[in-house]
Amino acid sequence: MSDAIIQMNHVDKHYGALHVLxxxxxxxxxxxxxVLIGPSGSGKSTLCRTINRLETIDAGEILFEGTxxxxxxxxxxxxxxxxxMVFQSFNLFAHKTIxxxxxMGPIEVLGTPKAKAREEAxxxxxxxxxxxxxxxxxxxxxxxxxxxxxxxxxxxxNPKVMLFDEPTSALDPEMINEVLDVMVELAQQGMTMVVVTxxxxxxxxxxxxVVFMADGAIVEEAAPDEFFDHPKxxxxxxxxxxxxxx
Amino acid sequence: MSAHVVSMRDALYEAPGPxxxxxxxxxxxxxxxxxxxxIALVVRQFHITGxxxxxxxxxxxRTTTWAFLAQGFLGTFRVAFTAxxxxxxxxxxxxxxxxxxxxxxxxxSRLVIDFFRGxxxxxxxxxxxxxxxxxxxKMPSFWMITLPVALAAxxxxxxxxxxxxxxxxKGQSEAALSxxxxxxxxxxKIVFPQALRIVIPSLVSQLVVVVKDxxxxxxxxxxxxxxxxxxxxxNYDALVSMYFVVAIIYIIVNFAINQFSIYLAHRRGTKIISxxxxxxx
Numbered sequence: 001m002s003d004a005i006i007q008m009n010h011v012d013k014h015y016g017a018l019h020v021l022x023x024x025x026x027x028x029x030x031x032x033x034x035v036l037i038g039p040s041g042s043g044k045s046t047l048c049r050t051i052n053r054l055e056t057i058d059a060g061e062i063l064f065e066g067t068x069x070x071x072x073x074x075x076x077x078x079x080x081x082x083x084x085m086v087f088q089s090f091n092l093f094a095h096k097t098i099x100x101x102x103x104m105g106p107i108e109v110l111g112t113p114k115a116k117a118r119e120e121a122x123x124x125x126x127x128x129x130x131x132x133x134x135x136x137x138x139x140x141x142x143x144x145x146x147x148x149x150x151x152x153x154x155x156x157x158n159p160k161v162m163l164f165d166e167p168t169s170a171l172d173p174e175m176i177n178e179v180l181d182v183m184v185e186l187a188q189q190g191m192t193m194v195v196v197t198x199x200x201x202x203x204x205x206x207x208x209x210v211v212f213m214a215d216g217a218i219v220e221e222a223a224p225d226e227f228f229d230h231p232k233x234x235x236x237x238x239x240x241x242x243x244x245x246x
Numbered sequence: 247m248s249a250h251v252v253s254m255r256d257a258l259y260e261a262p263g264p265x266x267x268x269x270x271x272x273x274x275x276x277x278x279x280x281x282x283x284x285i286a287l288v289v290r291q292f293h294i295t296g297x298x299x300x301x302x303x304x305x306x307x308r309t310t311t312w313a314f315l316a317q318g319f320l321g322t323f324r325v326a327f328t329a330x331x332x333x334x335x336x337x338x339x340x341x342x343x344x345x346x347x348x349x350x351x352x353x354x355s356r357l358v359i360d361f362f363r364g365x366x367x368x369x370x371x372x373x374x375x376x377x378x379x380x381x382x383x384k385m386p387s388f389w390m391i392t393l394p395v396a397l398a399a400x401x402x403x404x405x406x407x408x409x410x411x412x413x414x415x416k417g418q419s420e421a422a423l424s425x426x427x428x429x430x431x432x433x434x435k436i437v438f439p440q441a442l443r444i445v446i447p448s449l450v451s452q453l454v455v456v457v458k459d460x461x462x463x464x465x466x467x468x469x470x471x472x473x474x475x476x477x478x479x480x481n482y483d484a485l486v487s488m489y490f491v492v493a494i495i496y497i498i499v500n501f502a503i504n505q506f507s508i509y510l511a512h513r514r515g516t517k518i519i520s521x522x523x524x525x526x527x
Contacts, residue, residue: 052423052424054420054423054424077423077426077427077428078426079426080424080425081426082426083424085421085424087417087420087421089415090417091418092421093422093436094418094440104422104427104435105425105426108425108431109427153421153425154424154425157425
């Protein structure tokens with residue numbers, strides 16, 4: 001598995017007395033799409049956030065391209081710049097226009113000249129279908145549009161991996177697909193993705209591997225068809241039954 | 247746009263029904279009557295004590311009076327403007343120290359902030375006026391009033407800024423972190439600009455306090471509006487009329503500052519807050 005871009009070895013994390021990540025071992029290969037699912041509170045979001053160290057860990061190690069994640073400073077920032085992240089609540093910079101949101105990273109972090117950054121940003125916004133909104137501020141856009149801008153903002157950094165932390169959970173139902181469509185396209189283009197989601201159809205269609213978590217531990221890992229059709233553990237069966245009930 | 251502006255009152259109370267509307271009308275009329283009676287009593291008292299006598303008011307027909315007041319106003323403006331500018335910068339520096347992850351810096355900043363916030367500005371003025379000269383440091387009266395007023399305000403402004411920084415959602419800095427931005431860029435490009443918009447109202451009230459604090463300038467004999475008014479009062483023996491006019495000038499100035507803040511908040515704030523400009527009525 002020399003092709004692993006992310007490796008997590010025996011990762012543990014506690015919030016006080018709460019053991020939120022229990023001996024996590026996970027590898028993500030270049031070009032792979034890994035979907036994390038599980039009941040709320042199972043630690044899947046926390047796991048996702050440890051990969052770019054928005055959450056610290058208590059024990060174990062996380063390697064990015066074979067090197068342990070730096071703990072702080074410029075080295076950590078440099079790694080973060082290579083890992084895109086899309087949040088549940090979009091987190092677009094509220095005081096900046098859509099275009100400025102997308103050019104912020106390239107200009108401030110990569111030192112891209114402004115004109116070039118704007119040009120590339122407009123191209124990305126066209127790709128996610130919100131280029132007509134470039135001069136508006138985030139509050140003027142719908143949730144689905146904002147999330148697509150957030151994806152464009154991450155892509156502007158040319159990341160090697162994209163982390164999606166429940167990207168559609170805060171969206172109105174009619175806007176979920178427009179965001180998923182963008183994500184499907186990204187996956188088809190070979191982007192390495194770690195996706196925390198409750199969208200089972202998306203997982204089945206796009207994932208190379210489904211990782212099922214419960215109570216802070218990885219309970220089961222399998223190809224999507226295998227996992228959804230023949231879950232091995234009781235926890236996974238219960239979970240799938242509870243969400244597929246209708 | 248204006249149709250969408252929701253005032254605090256609309257947000258906190260439900261729309262009044264017919265009974266409530268009647269009650270509001272009655273209370274309004276009653277209150278207006280009380281105010282009218284109050285004003286009438288004051289005017290009557292002025293009349294009885296002779297304060298309406300022309301000799302107390304004719305001085306306001308002279309240009310020299312107004313020129314002298316204008317000079318004082320300029321003094322007030324210079325002190326308030328300089329003190330306000332110093333306080334804004336110092337408040338920002340103190341706030342950055344206060345939220346620093348270096349424990350010693352944070353502790354020192356907190357002590358300084360609490361000191362300036364806790365000590366009355368008059369005491370600080372006495373310190374600059376009476377204590378510092380004893381150690382051979384000569385300072386123009388302008389700085390004897392400006393520095394203490396600035397220091398007192400900087401402590402409060404530091405806390406105002408900090409409240410604003412804390413009010414910016416954590417997701418904003420997390421998004422910036424995930425792009426690989428440095429801590430200082432996150433503070434100055436993402437967090438602080440948003441914090442500033444949040445605290446504009448408190449910031450302005452503090453600037454009004456600065457303007458009012460400058461009125462103690464007479465302690466150090468700096469010719470501000472208040473000091474010049476006192477000179478005119480002793481010249482013309484026109485205490486009530488002069489203070490009346492000066493009070494109105496201060497009210498107008500602070501009202502103007504408030505209006506300016508509302509303008510600022512609308513120009514920059516609504517952009518983030520309002521979601522409705524997309525579909526104007």
